[in-house]
Amino acid sequence: MSCQTNNATAPSPAVAPGRERIDPRRVVEWLVNRHGPVATDPRLAQVAPGFDAPFFQAGLAGYSDAAMRIVARRHGCPFCVTEALLDRTLLAGGRGFTKADLGELHDNIPGGPEDHPLAGQIMGSHPLEMAAGALKMAEQGIRGDRAYRAIAYDHDPELWADVIESHLRNPGGEQVRVEDDARSGVGRGVDPGDIDGVSSGGGVDGEGSWPGLAAGDGPAAAGAGASFQVIDVNLACPVKKIKNKARGGHWLTDPAGAIRILEAVRDAVPSHIPCSVKLRRAYDDTPEMADHFERIFDAAYRIGYCWATVHARTVEQKYIGPSRWTFLRDLVARHPDRIVFGSGDVWDVNDIFAMIGYTGVQAVSVARGCIGNPWIFRQARDMIAGRPPRPPTMAQQRVALEEHFRLSLAVTRKFKKAEEQSSKMMRKFAIRFAAHHPRSQAVRDRMIAVRNAAEWLGVLDEHYPAEDAASSGR
Numbered sequence: 001m002s003c004q005t006n007n008a009t010a011p012s013p014a015v016a017p018g019r020e021r022i023d024p025r026r027v028v029e030w031l032v033n034r035h036g037p038v039a040t041d042p043r044l045a046q047v048a049p050g051f052d053a054p055f056f057q058a059g060l061a062g063y064s065d066a067a068m069r070i071v072a073r074r075h076g077c078p079f080c081v082t083e084a085l086l087d088r089t090l091l092a093g094g095r096g097f098t099k100a101d102l103g104e105l106h107d108n109i110p111g112g113p114e115d116h117p118l119a120g121q122i123m124g125s126h127p128l129e130m131a132a133g134a135l136k137m138a139e140q141g142i143r144g145d146r147a148y149r150a151i152a153y154d155h156d157p158e159l160w161a162d163v164i165e166s167h168l169r170n171p172g173g174e175q176v177r178v179e180d181d182a183r184s185g186v187g188r189g190v191d192p193g194d195i196d197g198v199s200s201g202g203g204v205d206g207e208g209s210w211p212g213l214a215a216g217d218g219p220a221a222a223g224a225g226a227s228f229q230v231i232d233v234n235l236a237c238p239v240k241k242i243k244n245k246a247r248g249g250h251w252l253t254d255p256a257g258a259i260r261i262l263e264a265v266r267d268a269v270p271s272h273i274p275c276s277v278k279l280r281r282a283y284d285d286t287p288e289m290a291d292h293f294e295r296i297f298d299a300a301y302r303i304g305y306c307w308a309t310v311h312a313r314t315v316e317q318k319y320i321g322p323s324r325w326t327f328l329r330d331l332v333a334r335h336p337d338r339i340v341f342g343s344g345d346v347w348d349v350n351d352i353f354a355m356i357g358y359t360g361v362q363a364v365s366v367a368r369g370c371i372g373n374p375w376i377f378r379q380a381r382d383m384i385a386g387r388p389p390r391p392p393t394m395a396q397q398r399v400a401l402e403e404h405f406r407l408s409l410a411v412t413r414k415f416k417k418a419e420e421q422s423s424k425m426m427r428k429f430a431i432r433f434a435a436h437h438p439r440s441q442a443v444r445d446r447m448i449a450v451r452n453a454a455e456w457l458g459v460l461d462e463h464y465p466a467e468d469a470a471s472s473g474r
């Protein structure tokens with residue numbers, strides 16, 4: 001069970017009558033006139049320093065691990081969201097959950113200083129579990145696993161009050177920063193060695209045999225930047241209910257429950273870390289569900305959430321059929337002061353600026369459109385700089401493919417069969433990466449048969465010229 005779905009779903013054009021009259025280049029001009037050269041609402045960087053472009057990489061269960069995020073960032077992506085991490089997985093320290101369940105811990109730990117700004121996304125069924133999980137995420141486990149489980153399961157009102165009031169505040173009422181706790185040696189639940197599954201950089205041990213992998217090639221050192229800049233609450237995932245308990249998008253049927261979760265998470269997360277929410281436009285197309293959306297959306301901002309990312313499909317639609325940009329347009333028009341991000345049917349760089357032009361959202365969530373296509377971010381940066389968007393050269397494709405596998409090995413290196421795991425991961429990207437190649441079918445067939453790093457490099461040697469790769473630039 002996960003938010004995952006078949007990423008090969010045929011691209012559907014969004015419901016956006018009149019969109020053909022929008023010239024994405026004119027939208028960029030308008031953004032630059034309004035916000036200056038970065039073309040971005042300055043509030044985004046106030047919330048998450050470094051968020052300096054009006055688009056970002058979405059949470060994508062099964063894909064958006066630190067490796068994919070870092071590749072995206074190296075191509076100009078200014079902000080990323082982890083895949084949804086189940087609160088229980090987090091509180092159980094990742095034990096007892098199968099690979100098929102939602103986001104595993106190692107996929108959801110920041111990949112070092114390069115992997116920022118980053119939103120850690122959490123999803124679950126109970127406000128206290130969500131709150132404890134979000135707190136653990138925000139603090140990177142400094143209290144120790146037992147303390148977070150006690151917050152979630154002991155249901156001790158005093159403990160809860162203590163968390164909110166005193167643990168997170170100094171006697172004068174000033175907020176205790178996570179770093180202060182860390183420095184003073186408050187018990188560590190997450191071993192930096194775990195964080196460093198993606199963070200220690202360089203060494204691929206065990207089976208790793210990546211030729212020439214040097215220190216510093218992987219995601220950079222743990223410690224610096226090991227936390228999240230934003231905690232994102234997932235009220236959007238269409239995965240079925242578990243044991244009659246709602247989670248993800250199913251909360252859109254229960255606004256009171258959804259609002260309890262939003263409150264509990266906001267209360268628990270230290271106030272210097274902003275919270276955001278991911279929503280669908282409704283559970284289904286009934287007026288009752290439209291009303292539920294409004295209640296939850298309004299409550300999020302009232303409680304202090306910095307923004308909502310709204311996927312303009314219903315939960316019932318899952319990922320099939322068009323998203324309704326008309327919904328986003330009306331929502332933004334009704335709430336011009338709120339920061340709203342849009343999601344759904346963003347397949348290429350023109351869609352990014354068309355969505356902004358059509359709906360008025362402050363940033364666009366790029367999801368299936370960036371699987372095997374990190375160049376969408378570079379192309380968006382090109383457009384902001386007034387250049388035509390550049391397709392990737394063969395040499396640039398080779399650099400990205402090599403880099404992605406190398407980073408994936410840094411993510412999986414703690415596991416017994418690291419190369420096999422990374423190979424499986426890369427196979428999922430293959431169809432989309434291969435689409436950029438003139439002999440895409442042949443390349444794809446070779447990529448999906450890869451079992452280790454040497455074979456991956458073999459495919460690259462066979463199909464992607466190495467010359468100029470080092471100086472290919474981005």
Ligand SMILES: Cc1cc2nc3c(=O)[nH]c(=O)nc-3n(C[C@H](O)[C@H](O)[C@H](O)COP(=O)(O)O)c2cc1C
Nearest residue numbers: 003004005058059060061083084344345346367368
């Ligand atoms: C394979 C897959 C996994 C996803 N996992 C997540 C997730 O973990 N968290 C999340 O907020 N959204 C997740 N989504 C939803 C996307 O972020 C996005 O909202 C959705 O795909 C609509 O955008 P698109 O039509 O441009 O792909 C996932 C989507 C797909 C296809």
